[in-house]
Amino acid sequence: MTDTQAAVSTPALEGSPDWLRAYRLMLSIRLFEDRVNDLYQRKIMPGLAHLSSGEEGVAVGVCTALHDDDYITSTHRGHGHCLAKGAEPKLMFAELLGKAAGYCGGKGGSMHIADQQRGNLGANAIVGGSLGIATGAGLSIKQRGTTQVAVSFIGDGALGQGVLYEVMNMASLWQLPVIYVCENNLYGEYTLGSETIAGQPLDRAAAFAIPALEVDGQDVRAVYRATAEAVARARRGEGPSFLLCSTYRYFGHHVGDVDRGYYRSRDEEQLWRTQRDPITLARVWLEAEGLADSAGLEELADQLGRELEAAAEFAIAAPFPELDQVATDVFA
Amino acid sequence: MSLPETEVEAVTEELTMAQAIRQAIAEEMRRDESVFVIGEDVAEAGTPFKVLSGLVEEFGTARVLDTPISEPGFTGMGVGAAMTGRRPVVDIMFGDFLGLAMDQIANQAAKVHYMSGGKLSVPLTIRTTMGATRRSAAQHSQSLHAWVSHIPGLKVVLPSTPYDAKGLMKSAIRDNSPVVFFEDKMNYQQRGQVPVAEYTLPLGVADIKRPGRDVSLIATSSMVLVALEVAQVLADEGIECEVVDPRTTVPLDRETLIESVRRTSRAVVVDEGHRSYGVGAELAAVVAEGAFYFLDAPVRRLGAMDVPIPFSPVLEDLTVPTAETLAETVRELCGGKTREGRA
Numbered sequence: 194m195t196d197t198q199a200a201v202s203t204p205a206l207e208g209s210p211d212w213l214r215a216y217r218l219m220l221s222i223r224l225f226e227d228r229v230n231d232l233y234q235r236k237i238m239p240g241l242a243h244l245s246s247g248e249e250g251v252a253v254g255v256c257t258a259l260h261d262d263d264y265i266t267s268t269h270r271g272h273g274h275c276l277a278k279g280a281e282p283k284l285m286f287a288e289l290l291g292k293a294a295g296y297c298g299g300k301g302g303s304m305h306i307a308d309q310q311r312g313n314l315g316a317n318a319i320v321g322g323s324l325g326i327a328t329g330a331g332l333s334i335k336q337r338g339t340t341q342v343a344v345s346f347i348g349d350g351a352l353g354q355g356v357l358y359e360v361m362n363m364a365s366l367w368q369l370p371v372i373y374v375c376e377n378n379l380y381g382e383y384t385l386g387s388e389t390i391a392g393q394p395l396d397r398a399a400a401f402a403i404p405a406l407e408v409d410g411q412d413v414r415a416v417y418r419a420t421a422e423a424v425a426r427a428r429r430g431e432g433p434s435f436l437l438c439s440t441y442r443y444f445g446h447h448v449g450d451v452d453r454g455y456y457r458s459r460d461e462e463q464l465w466r467t468q469r470d471p472i473t474l475a476r477v478w479l480e481a482e483g484l485a486d487s488a489g490l491e492e493l494a495d496q497l498g499r500e501l502e503a504a505a506e507f508a509i510a511a512p513f514p515e516l517d518q519v520a521t522d523v524f525a
Numbered sequence: 526m527s528l529p530e531t532e533v534e535a536v537t538e539e540l541t542m543a544q545a546i547r548q549a550i551a552e553e554m555r556r557d558e559s560v561f562v563i564g565e566d567v568a569e570a571g572t573p574f575k576v577l578s579g580l581v582e583e584f585g586t587a588r589v590l591d592t593p594i595s596e597p598g599f600t601g602m603g604v605g606a607a608m609t610g611r612r613p614v615v616d617i618m619f620g621d622f623l624g625l626a627m628d629q630i631a632n633q634a635a636k637v638h639y640m641s642g643g644k645l646s647v648p649l650t651i652r653t654t655m656g657a658t659r660r661s662a663a664q665h666s667q668s669l670h671a672w673v674s675h676i677p678g679l680k681v682v683l684p685s686t687p688y689d690a691k692g693l694m695k696s697a698i699r700d701n702s703p704v705v706f707f708e709d710k711m712n713y714q715q716r717g718q719v720p721v722a723e724y725t726l727p728l729g730v731a732d733i734k735r736p737g738r739d740v741s742l743i744a745t746s747s748m749v750l751v752a753l754e755v756a757q758v759l760a761d762e763g764i765e766c767e768v769v770d771p772r773t774t775v776p777l778d779r780e781t782l783i784e785s786v787r788r789t790s791r792a793v794v795v796d797e798g799h800r801s802y803g804v805g806a807e808l809a810a811v812v813a814e815g816a817f818y819f820l821d822a823p824v825r826r827l828g829a830m831d832v833p834i835p836f837s838p839v840l841e842d843l844t845v846p847t848a849e850t851l852a853e854t855v856r857e858l859c860g861g862k863t864r865e866g867r868a
Contacts, residue, residue, distance in 0.1 A: 264609065266605075295642075296641075296642070296644075297640060297641050297642035297644070298642030298643070299642070300639055300640060300641075300642050301640040301641060301642065305640040305641070307637075307640070307641040307644060307645055308644075309641070309644050309645055314605070314608055314609070314645065315637065315640070315641060315645065317633075319628060319632050319633075322628065322632060322633060323633075324601065325597065325598060325599075325600065325601010325602050325603075325604055325605055325629055325633065326601060326602075326604050326605035326608060326633060327605060328598070328601070328602050328605060329601060329602035329603060329604055329605020329606040329607070329608070329609070329613075330605040330606065330608065330609045331605075332602055332605070332606050332611075333605065333606040333609040333610055333611045334609070336561065336587065336588075336606070336611060337610060337611075343605075355597065356597045356598055356601060356628075356629075359593070359595035359597055359598025359599075360595075360598045360601065360602065362593055362595065362598070363592065363593065363595065363598055363599065363602065366593075521643065522638055522639045522641075522642060522643035523638070523639055523677050523678055524638070524678065524680070524701075524702040525638045525643070525646035525647070525648070525700075525701035525702045
């Protein structure tokens with residue numbers, strides 16, 4: 194890829210976002226991940242699946258503040274980021290199943306979905322592995338003189354990677370338009386964050402003179418507001434920001450991580466699901482504001498369910514890559 | 526090469542290796558505004574070896590960026606900038622520091638194009654050094670081109686002359702894949718004729734630096750100079766050495782290597798990486814597989830000893846192939862049985 198296509202603005206970015214659209218996206222991600230879980234359990238999906246259920250508010254809140262030609266980099270838990278940035282579910286399912294129709298022709302899989310048409314520079318299976326890429330995209334933006342921004346989604350586990358501190362240093366020195374979005378879901382793989390993180394995460398960004406803010410990641414509107422502010426600052430040439438979004442992953446580190454009792458309790462999981470679910474919270478707000486009614490939202494859920502079912506069926510029926518594809522795309 | 530041989534050779538100038546590399550980068554920066562240099566002490570300092578002196582004066586600090594001492598960070602940023610429309614030339618001051626940046630090189634740069642099904646690409650050049658005998662000890666003397674040659678998705682260049690260095694550097698910068706370019710730090714002041722006119726050299730084409738009928742010396746980087754010296758000495762003893770320089774380990778011009786060995790029936794591979802599991806081993810395997818039925822003797826390989834590079838000069842000099850050790854190996858291999866001797 195040399196550069197992305199001309200900017201296509203997300204509707205209503207400069208005014209109030211279309212919250213119904215945001216709700217629909219969050220619900221799509223939830224239903225997508227449910228299908229992934231199902232495909233995996235039925236052994237239709239090979240490999241690993243790291244589900245982002247419970248973290249939809251962060252992905253959608255952030256991406257609602259972005260344009261199509263803004264960049265994101267994602268993580269191993271990246272399905273939500275891809276969908277929020279505009280990826281098509283059927284092409285994602287196809288990639289997850291290793292099919293030729295997938296975003297990467299089946300060569301990347303769940304942990305490497307890239308979609309250059311939407312500025313998605315790729316999910317990354319190395320924790321913190323895309324921090325350099327996102328910051329380099331920020332440098333590229335500055336050199337090319339556009340008003341794009343680059344968002345680097347990372348998990349709290351990436352706070353342990355040294356490269357984060359190297360790139361935050363340079364992003365601040367050179368005032369690059371990069372937004373580091375740390376999804377703090379409390380666990381780095383199978384270990385509680387408080388056992389691995391000394392001091393305060395926000396202080397790390399502050400040490401590089403990067404504006405840092407903690408946000409309720411279960412409140413999609415709060416995430417949007419914080420991101421929109423960071424994006425505006427970046428577009429004005431005022432440099433990077435760091436957002437720490439508190440959130441929770443409903444499933445284990447990956448789908449196979451079922452017996453989780455040794456690192457977190459069922460009660461804790463239930464508490465987040467019942468009290469802090471980003472989709473339920475958004476729904477309550479939409480209904481309270483009169484922006485949607487219960488019947489309409491039920492119908493929306495049914496419709497999305499049918500669409501995702503069809504998308505999954507498309508992927509299941511899609512052919513695998515031709516075998517000669519194994520040796521293509523090694524060099525550009 | 527982009528111009529006919531005669532025309533290229535018409536007007537030349539004498540340049541050092543360092544000057545040739547600097548010229549190549551400067552020409553590409555003039556030609557394409559997306560080319561920029563990033564690394565430690567690349568601007569006013571022009572690198573410790575002064576290879577890049579003068580670039581910041583011409584192109585400014587926006588295109589010649591001094592970084593903090595953060596190899597993973599700025600190498601990763603090079604990858605990201607390359608994915609989004611730029612052509613970075615990343616400077617890793619010593620090849621030994623590749624270890625710091627290896628995730629960015631091997632897991633990111635090398636794999637982005639493949640993992641994305643060909644949708645994203647990384648037109649990135651990484652310059653770094655190799656070569657011992659500078660009395661710099663174990664962490665500033667290694668020749669680690671085997672590391673990156675082992676990773677699919679990376680191209681690897683090992684120039685031995687100013688002419689090759691300039692033409693290959695220009696191709697590396699224009700290439701749409703990541704290229705790691707190794708410069709032997711002991712070679713920077715080596716002089717050679719370089720065409721004044723624009724030219725490039727393709728990656729993946731070996732060069733026969735000296736023809737000969739008795740034995741093929743397959744040599745890389747500064748070992749090409751050692752091989753040429755040996756060829757001269759042995760010519761007086763009646764052994765005609767052919768010196769073959771692969772110039773790039775990836776892509777590797779297997780055909781030229783194999784054809785040479787089929788003609789001469791003997792081969793010595795000489796490379797400054799550690800002897801075991803290295804580039805020398807691969808080159809030896811390539812010619813052994815491709816020319817087995819033409820061989821009159823086992824393929825031999827010379828490389829750095831399998832020890833960390835020691836500081837003490839008397840010890841360090843023992844670790845790398847020299848003209849003496851190479852000449853002795855060739856004499857043993859030929860055992861007086863040159864083509865002429867047998868005829």
